[in-house]
Amino acid sequence: TASYYFPTIVPDRLALPDRIYALYKYGGDNTDPVEGIWINQYEDDGSTGGSATWNTAGPVWSDDPSPVFSDGASYGIELDWEITERVAAVVDDRLPDRGDLHIAFSAGFSGGGEHDVYYARYNGTTWTLPEKVADDDSDGVGTEDGIVGTDVFLLSPALAQHPDADNI
Numbered sequence: 001t002a003s004y005y006f007p008t009i010v011p012d013r014l015a016l017p018d019r020i021y022a023l024y025k026y027g028g029d030n031t032d033p034v035e036g037i038w039i040n041q042y043e044d045d046g047s048t049g050g051s052a053t054w055n056t057a058g059p060v061w062s063d064d065p066s067p068v069f070s071d072g073a074s075y076g077i078e079l080d081w082e083i084t085e086r087v088a089a090v091v092d093d094r095l096p097d098r099g100d101l102h103i104a105f106s107a108g109f110s111g112g113g114e115h116d117v118y119y120a121r122y123n124g125t126t127w128t129l130p131e132k133v134a135d136d137d138s139d140g141v142g143t144e145d146g147i148v149g150t151d152v153f154l155l156s157p158a159l160a161q162h163p164d165a166d167n168i
Contacts, residue, residue: 003027006086012099018044023087104157115154
């Protein structure tokens with residue numbers, strides 16, 4: 001009953017064995033119209049055929065209504081995400097024993113609203129919360145965060161790592 005779109009595959013060659021990440025847009029169904037970013041991973045231990053299996057796919061950030069913060073309130077990651085789009089991913093391989101997975105994606109309203117660009121990082125165990133890195137809230141005039149105000153549907157961000165640079 002779920003729909004998965006726009007898969008992005010990236011390897012972490014520093015992990016032993018190699019770890020392959022698959023990230024994609026989860027489209028939901030009629031009973032769960034909320035969209036989000038999902039992840040799965042495969043430990044490349046040399047298995048082939050039917051013995052080569054992926055882990056269980058799951059959301060990057062849970063939408064569990066249980067309280068997470070000490071005030072007892074329950075907060076959604078981003079309450080206005082009615083739609084998410086393609087996920088850009090790169091593994092930073094400058095650590096000695098594993099790579100950090102970095103992602104960027106657009107998310108926002110499904111009709112007549114806006115999409116913003118978000119960024120997050122995964123250290124192999126936990127995710128950072130998504131950080132909005134580009135926003136078009138300029139009422140259709142001028143630019144904000146490098147985005148023209150008329151560009152309300154930001155799609156397909158890209159990430160890259162230069163081997164001699166200190167950051168993504």
